[in-house]
Amino acid sequence: MNIIISNTAGIPIYEQIKEQIKAAIFNGELNEGDLLPSIRQLAKDLKISVITTMRAYTDLEHEGFVVSMQGKGCFVLPQNTNLLREQKLRVVEAGLLSAINAAKLAKLSEAELVDMLKLLLEEDNYD
Amino acid sequence: MINILELNHVNKGFDGFSLQDVSFALPTGFIMGYIGPNGAGKTTTIKLILNMLSLDSGSIKVFGKDNKICEQEIKEKIGVVMDQPFYVDEWTLLDVERSLSPFYQKWNSSKYSTLLKEFHLDAQKKVKALSRGMKIKLMIAVALSHEADLLILDEPTSGLDAVARNELIDILGIFMTDENKGILFSTHITSDLEKIADYITFINNGKILYSSTKDDLLEKYCIVKGGNGTLNPEQKKHVIGYREHSVGFDGLIDRNLLKALPKSVVTEPSNLDEIVVRFTMGEKQI
Numbered sequence: 001m002n003i004i005i006s007n008t009a010g011i012p013i014y015e016q017i018k019e020q021i022k023a024a025i026f027n028g029e030l031n032e033g034d035l036l037p038s039i040r041q042l043a044k045d046l047k048i049s050v051i052t053t054m055r056a057y058t059d060l061e062h063e064g065f066v067v068s069m070q071g072k073g074c075f076v077l078p079q080n081t082n083l084l085r086e087q088k089l090r091v092v093e094a095g096l097l098s099a100i101n102a103a104k105l106a107k108l109s110e111a112e113l114v115d116m117l118k119l120l121l122e123e124d125n126y127d
Numbered sequence: 128m129i130n131i132l133e134l135n136h137v138n139k140g141f142d143g144f145s146l147q148d149v150s151f152a153l154p155t156g157f158i159m160g161y162i163g164p165n166g167a168g169k170t171t172t173i174k175l176i177l178n179m180l181s182l183d184s185g186s187i188k189v190f191g192k193d194n195k196i197c198e199q200e201i202k203e204k205i206g207v208v209m210d211q212p213f214y215v216d217e218w219t220l221l222d223v224e225r226s227l228s229p230f231y232q233k234w235n236s237s238k239y240s241t242l243l244k245e246f247h248l249d250a251q252k253k254v255k256a257l258s259r260g261m262k263i264k265l266m267i268a269v270a271l272s273h274e275a276d277l278l279i280l281d282e283p284t285s286g287l288d289a290v291a292r293n294e295l296i297d298i299l300g301i302f303m304t305d306e307n308k309g310i311l312f313s314t315h316i317t318s319d320l321e322k323i324a325d326y327i328t329f330i331n332n333g334k335i336l337y338s339s340t341k342d343d344l345l346e347k348y349c350i351v352k353g354g355n356g357t358l359n360p361e362q363k364k365h366v367i368g369y370r371e372h373s374v375g376f377d378g379l380i381d382r383n384l385l386k387a388l389p390k391s392v393v394t395e396p397s398n399l400d401e402i403v404v405r406f407t408m409g410e411k412q413i
Contacts, residue, residue: 007322010396012342043323044300050157051325051340 001029005046013048017056025065025076036074131155131277131309137185139175146171151328151338156306160320161313163330164407169313173281206270208280212262216255220248231273239272260291267298278310284319292319317399331407348402352377353392362388368405379405
């Protein structure tokens with residue numbers, strides 16, 4: 001797993017760490033039972049403060065992604081795959097809904113909208 | 128032991144300068160940056176911790192023990208890096224070891240030679256032939272060779288180039304992978320601390336203005352800017368280090384007071400430097 005911190009992104013560093021670890025869990029790079037890098041090791045490698053790293057890990061623990069075991073480290077918890085899929089589907093739905101609303105404003109017919117989607121899918125080599 | 132270092136209501140007076148009611152605590156396992164302008168009292172505080180000066184009132188605890196009563200015991204486990212090494216110029220680095228090791232029960236000779244190699248220091252070289260960056264690394268090598276748990280660094284980065292500063296930050300990071308250690312790091316170059324410090328203690332004119340986590344400090348204040356005449360005198364009072372120029376104003380503000388200001392002002396995150404500067408300059412008009 002890679003973690004890349006940007007100091008100019010305007011997003012707090014702990015937030016960046018959190019999001020990147022979550023992304024690694026979502027895309028299967030990190031699996032149930034995997035050990036996260038130790039807090040102090042990560043702080044050293046990224047040259048950031050221990051407190052910042054702790055905050056990222058504590059947040060991940062509260063959100064149910066990892067569990068920390070005294071003296072052993074932080075482990076990835078099993079994720080509810082149905083729930084994850086459901087969340088992703090909701091994002092897709094929201095995107096499509098806003099496209100439909102925009103199409104109404106542009107007075108696009110249903111057929112034209114579907115054609116447009118098909119065209120975009122082709123360009124994207126979607127499969 | 129929760130706090131590796133603790134100062135309680137420390138007072139020390141000199142002619143024309145005094146430390147007043149200085150209190151702060153560094154929890155074990157963390158790095159504290161001790162910041163403030165030149166002459167604020169940083170070195171005086173460090174000398175008091177090391178019992179090189181005696182305090183007028185208050186108490187200082189290192190590893191949970193009084194720094195005067197248990198001085199010997201405490202100093203076995205403190206590593207000190209001052210702006211200049213206190214070794215004789217004519218000593219070679221081997222002489223440094225020969226002269227210092229008898230003072231420490233836990234002196235680890237093989238660690239010393241390993242560290243010299245790691246830091247690219249030639250053991251045959253004389254102290255006076257070392258560059259500033261090398262001298263700092265030598266002092267750190269000595270501190271680590273007697274198994275120090277608490278590092279006290281007084282302005283270690285001043286006069287170092289960017290490469291040497293980066294190396295120093297790396298060394299400190301490795302040191303802190305052990306959760307039983309602690310570092311007090313005084314400096315006026317705050318960019319080095321911006322990343323690695325867990326806690327910040329800010330001193331000005333012998334008084335502590337702030338002592339808590341770095342993240343809280345950076346979240347508490349932000350930079351505010353706007354056009355001339357935007358603020359009424361009442362609102363100006365909220366702005367720390369208010370500066371007015373021909374085409375506008377800028378300053379630092381507590382985020383909680385932002386709502387008292389007109390919507391037209393612009394805000395941006397502050398850095399440690401800006402906080403030190405604004406607090407130090409007070410209400411100065413240019």
